[in-house]
Each structure stands twice: as structure tokens, then as C-alpha cells.
Amino acid sequence: MPTFYPLSPGGVGQITPPLGWQSQPVYPISSGFRQPYPSSLSVDTSMSRFSHHMIPGPPGPHTTGIPHPAIVTPQVKQEHPHTDSDLMHVKPQHEQRKEQEPKRPHIKKPLNAFMLYMKEMRANVVAECTLKESAAINQILGRRWHALSREEQAKYYELARKERQLHMQLYPGWSARDNYRTSISEKICGNFKGKKKKRKREKLQESTSGAAPRMTAAYI
DNA sequence: GACCCTTTGAAGCCA
DNA sequence: TGGCTTCAAAGGGTC
Numbered sequence: 683m684p685t686f687y688p689l690s691p692g693g694v695g696q697i698t699p700p701l702g703w704q705s706q707p708v709y710p711i712s713s714g715f716r717q718p719y720p721s722s723l724s725v726d727t728s729m730s731r732f733s734h735h736m737i738p739g740p741p742g743p744h745t746t747g748i749p750h751p752a753i754v755t756p757q758v759k760q761e762h763p764h765t766d767s768d769l770m771h772v773k774p775q776h777e778q779r780k781e782q783e784p785k786r787p788h789i790k791k792p793l794n795a796f797m798l799y800m801k802e803m804r805a806n807v808v809a810e811c812t813l814k815e816s817a818a819i820n821q822i823l824g825r826r827w828h829a830l831s832r833e834e835q836a837k838y839y840e841l842a843r844k845e846r847q848l849h850m851q852l853y854p855g856w857s858a859r860d861n862y863r864t865s866i867s868e869k870i871c872g873n874f875k876g877k878k879k880k881r882k883r884e885k886l887q888e889s890t891s892g893a894a895p896r897m898t899a900a901y902i
Numbered sequence: 903g904a905c906c907c908t909t910t911g912a913a914g915c916c917a
Numbered sequence: 918t919g920g921c922t923t924c925a926a927a928g929g930g931t932c
Contacts, residue, residue, distance in 0.1 A: 791925045796910035800926060816927040817908040824909040839911095846912080858913050862923060 752790045752849065789856050792849040795838035796827055 807819050
């Protein structure tokens with residue numbers, strides 16, 4: 683966190699959402715799951731991803747049927763056991779148990795300030811540099827982020843703060859731990875519901891083995 | 903098809 | 918409490 687942050691709450695309302703936020707969902711829209719929202723929830727309409735049709739109404743499915751952008755329902759392939767061979771196929775017990783478990787949606791983390799900045803500026807960098815590789819683009823964006831003035835960065839920090847606040851209101855019981863592949867439930871039950879995630883690569887140390895510093899295989 | 907790469911920041915975890 | 922790890926986005930590349 684930079685030392686110049688946080689901003690005074692009074693300045694919040696003047697922040698203009700980054701371009702494109704109002705009209706397009708940030709997260710992939712998936713089949714209609716909604717979590718019940720607190721009916722008393724008040725939402726600052728200057729918020730982007732959670733605003734407009736995303737603004738929670740009464741508890742229950744939203745009238746639009748459009749889920750919250752942070753929710754990603756795990757894709758489940760449609761199975762059509764119409765053939766005899768399908769019907770004769772007896773699934774192992776653990777698979778049957780899997781299918782019986784309610785499909786918990788994957789609620790994503792709210793975006794931090796830099797992520798919000800990336801979403802806004804990525805298209806510009808792509809257009810300017812005609813790059814497509816995200817790794818290269820993100821390097822540029824990282825440098826640009828550091829080149830931003832404090833005021834400009836503060837705008838994104840404030841947006842991110844509001845994103846977190848709204849996320850907390852929308853999903854009171856949610857924790858970032860829920861998305862950890864190394865969560866307790868996964869360790870014990872192996873029932874991780876979230877997105878599979880890569881391991882963090884090893885620290886760039888010159889090892890005597892000469893092996894390339896690739897990702898560790900430290901999946902739990 | 904899963905994961906890597908690359909960035910920053912938030913948050914969880916562990917000693 | 919501090920340091921480490923994971924995950925958010927993105928899409929081409931790799932295996």
C-alpha cells in the first residue's frame with residue numbers, strides 16, 4: 683500500500699469509473715446462479731462491475747438472470763446417457779458422490795487497483811504495441827503503473843477499495859481462502875471447487891543443479 | 903486442456 | 918509480525 687493512501691472518503695464520489703466498465707461484464711457470464719443478497723444492501727452506483735443490472739435487489743434470483751460477474755459456475759459438460767452403453771456404465775462411488783454434491787459457484791476475488799488499471803489500459807497497450815502476449819503487455823502495464831502519478835494511482839486504489847467493500851456486502855461469508863487450492867477442505871476432502879491454479883514459480887535463484895527456474899510441482 | 907508467463911496488490915497461512 | 922504463497926486478468930505459448 684502506498685503511503686499516500688487512503689484517500690479521504692469524501693473524494694470517492696468524484697471518481698469516474700474506467701472506460702468500458704459500465705457496459706460490459708468483467709467476468710464471464712455463466713449460467714444463472716445467484717446468491718441471495720442482503721436486501722438492505724446499498725450500492726454506490728459509481729461502482730462498475732457490480733452496478734446497474736448487477737445491483738442486488740430482493741433476495742433470490744435476479745430478474746435479469748444474469749449472475750454476479752464474480753461468480754463463475756464451474757463448467758459442467760452435458761452428459762447424455764442415452765445409449766445403452768452409457769446406461770450400462772456404472773460410475774465409481776466417488777464420482778457419484780461428486781455429482782450429487784451441489785455445484786458451488788466459484789466466487790472470484792475482487793480486483794485490486796493494478797488489476798483494474800490493467801483492464802482499462804490493456805487495450806491501449808495492445809493497440810500501441812500490437813502485442814498479444816499478456817506477459818509482455820503486463821510488463822508494460824507494470825512499468826506504466828509505476829509511472830502514474832499518485833493521484834492517478836489513488837483513483838484505482840479507491841475503486842479497488844469500493845470493489846472489496848461491495849464484494850464483502852455481496853458475499854459476506856466469502857473468504858479469499860475459499861479459492862485457495864490449498865484450502866483445508868481440499869486437503870482433507872479433495873473437493874476444491876474453484877479454478878485450478880498454477881503454482882508460484884520458484885524464486886529466481888541460481889541453483890547449482892542448473893535446472894531452469896520453472897514452476898514448482900508443489901501441488902498439495 | 904491445463905498450466906506457464908508476467909505484473910501488482912489483497913489476503914491467507916505459518917513460524 | 919513478517920515473510921511467503923495464492924489468486925485475481927489476459928492471451929499466446931508450451932506440454
